[in-house]
Amino acid sequence: MDVILFLIFAIIAVVCAINVVVQTHPISSAISLVGVMGSLAILYLTLGAEFLAAAQVIVYAGAVMVLFVFVIMLLNAGAETKKGQSSMALFLGGPLLVALLILLVWFVQSRYSETVHFGGFRGGSAQDVGRALFTTYLLPFEVTSILILIAILGAIVLARKEMD
Amino acid sequence: MPANFTSAADLIRFLPEIILTIMGTLLMVLDPILNRRSSYAFGHLSIFALIVALGGSVYAYTQAGPAFGGLLVVDGFATFFRVLVIVVGILTILPSYRFLQRQDAETSEFHALLLFSVAGQCLMAASGDLIMVFIGLEISSISSYVLAGYLRDDKRANESALKYFLLGSFATAFFLYGVALIYGTTGTINLAAVRTAISGQNAPEPVIIAVAAALMFVGLGFKVSAAPFQMWAPDVYQGAPTPVTAFLSAGPKAAAFAVFLRIFMTAFDPVGGDWWPLVWGSALLSMTIGNFAALLQSNVKRMMAYSSIAHAGYVLVALTARSDVGTAAAMFYLAAYAFMNVGAFAVIGHLSGKGERYQNLDDFAGLAEKQPLTAAMLTIFMLSLIGVPLTGGFFGKFYIFKAALESHLVWLTVLGLLNSAVAAYYYLRILVMMYMHEPSDAASKVEPLSLGLRAALILPAIGTLFLGIFPGWVLDFAGKSSTLVR
């Protein structure tokens, strides 16, 4: 049952991810990315990360991707026209990519034989995350607020009508 | 789980970041009031903030120790880099008074972003945990992205910001993947704990740590613009507003190197045998690519970008040495580099004129005749970048290669030194232009030095000479704190 659940969503995630990369129209890529995020949210659930699953849907799929779609629509971005790849990307990126994939798959397969059972970890509820967030991780939590402030400030600086 | 998670000592150790954040926010809030009075008020206020933060970080050092349960570590190393990035912040603001005025772009946001960015860098310098490294890195980076694109209507600035942003985020993802692997294999992301975990009895397979180290190396390599991850630097440095370029090449870079050194010398030190060839290759490649590409540039900002790649290579040589002396040498070099580079960019920004039209090598022609002081200061910076004795750049280079030779890196030393001889050529070209040609259009139109600019030139020059003639004090401090990093 767990295996089937994993496989279904893993395959959805991979297919969607491939779609993100191969679709020429950004809007299709964006929709596919939402698919990846959704299936990942389910996988988070199987790993016992309830809070993160919710956050994934709300923050990522809900907020970030909406922003993306909004910008795509706003700019009325069409499909990619130019198909010629820059040679540097092909020559440098291709081998790098294959090496990365082989390396990662190899080393990941060679270890970690623990298995995941649905419900095998119950420490990821909102309560648990919340407690950690306001004790051990209080500092990063507070500091992240600066980050949000910068994001707001940055968006204002870049998108404002004119300098004064 | 710690019961009392904040104490007074914790807050003191966190003082510089607190000060900078509060002042940054204050700047935004006070914008409507200050804007009407004087456009200089923002600059004054942020310099004040940085000076207070400087005091804060020194005060924090008197209470040295870990804070927030090991998330932060305030030690000599952290203090060294905190002070360094704050000083870089001050030296960035000084020339930007006039620069921003000329581009009609004085706003409180510029200064607020700068303060936040410096705060992020302070955080990076002092973080003892990968999550803090990550957040500090992002605070510093995101504000830098915006600063690079600060002149919104300038095409080059847009492009600069875009490339910086895309490649920066890309690098962050690699870094994070490395963090994930470390977390998965050791169960912790605290640097000291990671060190214990991978050197202990039941240490995980070294190859996994090596892969994690490699991924983090990719991420940090992008941030410090080390080859082969250097390709963004020329476009970004050329396109960004010059004071911002100066800042990018000194502040975030120093902070990224601080993180680099701390992670690799603390957490990954036990597996040093696995990663040093990687750093060795990157060091050599950075020096070579940087210096040889710089030979071909006619745009000075672009040339300085390649030069900064080369200098990242020199610092990597110090890292390759994997010793306390190497760490101290890297610290010293970054300090010297910050002075000479920020100073050089101050001159470039001063000369560039409205809309940054004059950035070419030819535009420096005859500057010595029109403005001897500016030319003399730039000469000091260039000689320091070349590595001529009695400047900080020379002593830093000397110390780096001394550390390398102590670690038996003979070839890297020889190749590095030969590289620095190649580099002499393109720095000298600027001197040739300034002193040995008839004044150009740009040099004839150059404005008189404003007070801020004067300070922005003379202070780094004093710093450069001080580090070259009396390196002892800084060196002792660096040497003392480098042993504590482990």
Place this chain on the structure above:
Amino acid sequence: MSGVPISWYLTLSAILFTLGVAGFLFRRNIITVFMSIELMLNAVNLSFIAFSYRLQQVNGHLIAFFVMVVAAAEAAVGLAIILTVFKNRQTLNIDEIDSMKN
């Protein structure tokens, strides 16, 4: 009933990460490139959460949470930058944004 080996999750994460890198390297549309980065960050998050399960700790969740927050902030700034670029150049093709080559 047998469970899913944790390495399957990690492999999935590696595949997604690699796809993200591929998208970053080979796509020309800036927005798609940016989405590839988001994909990479998601892959990393999956690793964190899988490792967290293995270690039976909540810490990995928190790191993943911070990654999400940072990604959101990055998205806001990144999209703003993309907007300014588009406004000045009317293109989203990354190859056409090269005004500074020698």
Place this chain on the structure above:
Amino acid sequence: MNALALVLLVPLAGFLVALFIPRNAPQNSRWWALLVSLLAFIDSVVMVARFDRGSGGEQFAIDLPWITSPEIHFAISVNGVSLWLVLLSTLLTPLCVLISWRFIQNRVKEFYAFLLLLEFGLIGVFLAQDLFLFYVFWEVSLVPMYFLIGIWGHDRRIYATLKFFLYTFAGSVLMLAAIIYLYNRAGTFSYAAILELLSSGRLVFAPGEQLLLFLAFFLAFAIKVPLFPLHTWLPDAHVEAPAAGSVMLASVMLKMGTYGILHFCLPLFPTAARACAPWIAVLAIIGIIYGALVAMVQPNLKKLVAYSSVSHLGFVVLGIFSFTQIGLDGAVYQMLNHGISTGALFVIVGLLYERRHSLAITDFGGVATVAPWLSTVFLITTLASIGLPLLNNFVGEFLVLQGTAMANYTWTIFASIGVILSACYMLWMYQRVIYGEAGEEVRSHVGDLNPREWAAVIPLIVMMVWMGVYSQSFLPPVSKVNAHVLEQTRINVPFRVERFPSTRPEVARAR
């Protein structure tokens, strides 16, 4: 106060003050530079007077800690060789100030400031007893010369100055690597301490290691000398430099290389030095003959003198690598002689250029008729340069050849060719410039020496005669130092290279 410290500090202080003289008061700059350089000269004369000729060691030592880790000292002292080189530098600087008095009209302030900085760097090189400090001075002296050539030079000055800087800089970075390596092995930068470690056998270099270190040092010095295949920067730099720059470059700066070889390469790496001696000697001889031959066909006065420098410096290197007391003495003496006589040649060429604004030999002719005194001075200098007995070069060349003959007679024969050739090209040049019909240009522009110029040439003429007639004023301290150096080269030397290749019997008979 220690006379030595003053010699070094006066030019430095002079330089710093010169930076603050207003730009619109060039006359102040000139007088200031003259005053400072004369002060330094007087001071070095005092130092020479106080120098204890009886002892061969380092004197007036000052040793102040500079940087604690790594341990670097500000250690300076003077010995029987550096004594004269310092005197040479301080003697020539005021003369350079004098000959530039009218010639340099733009950016006067910077010119004299750089000249004083140059003096400071050059003196420092000869005095430093700490390897790090030595490197510092070595490089510091490079910068003012770079500007002197680049700003006040002739048409192709930029090319020349870049070439000059890059050649020397590239050579010296390897020396820096070797210095650092030496420090890591010996734990000190102190020259005396390293020598002590070497002689007591506590520091031993493997042959290959020693060879590489020797080559790293030697390359830096050989470029500066310049030894034959590395000499190409020199004609360019000389020709393009202003007169004062040429004088300082030829007379003092080139000696940095030969002094370095004598002071560092030989005592520190004796085995490698002896092993390389045959090769280096061959290069030196090629330099002697090649320099002379090329000088012969030069249409340009300065270029001619520059190539003659290549030839003369070959003698110095040859003398050093003869590894004999007489050869070494001759080499040092020749260093001083070359400083005086080539310095004088460049001064005179500079005076001619100032008048005629040309360096082409064909543009002159008949100078004797319009400027008899100038021609006389020129004649004395030319004869000195050729090596006429009773003038200085004769003593040096004779000693070098004698020393070389003791080491290897074949070398002597070939080197002697250089002496003959130098007579040819110098006299031919003199004839073309001075005698013959005076052209219109020469007649209207070339005047005789004025008092200021007399002041610049008289000291040089005096020195030429003095050094030629009574070399005993100078040689004894030099011999003492050289004896030390030679002694040092016999320590830890597993094998000896006395002759090369094997002396041929017929040559031996001829001897």
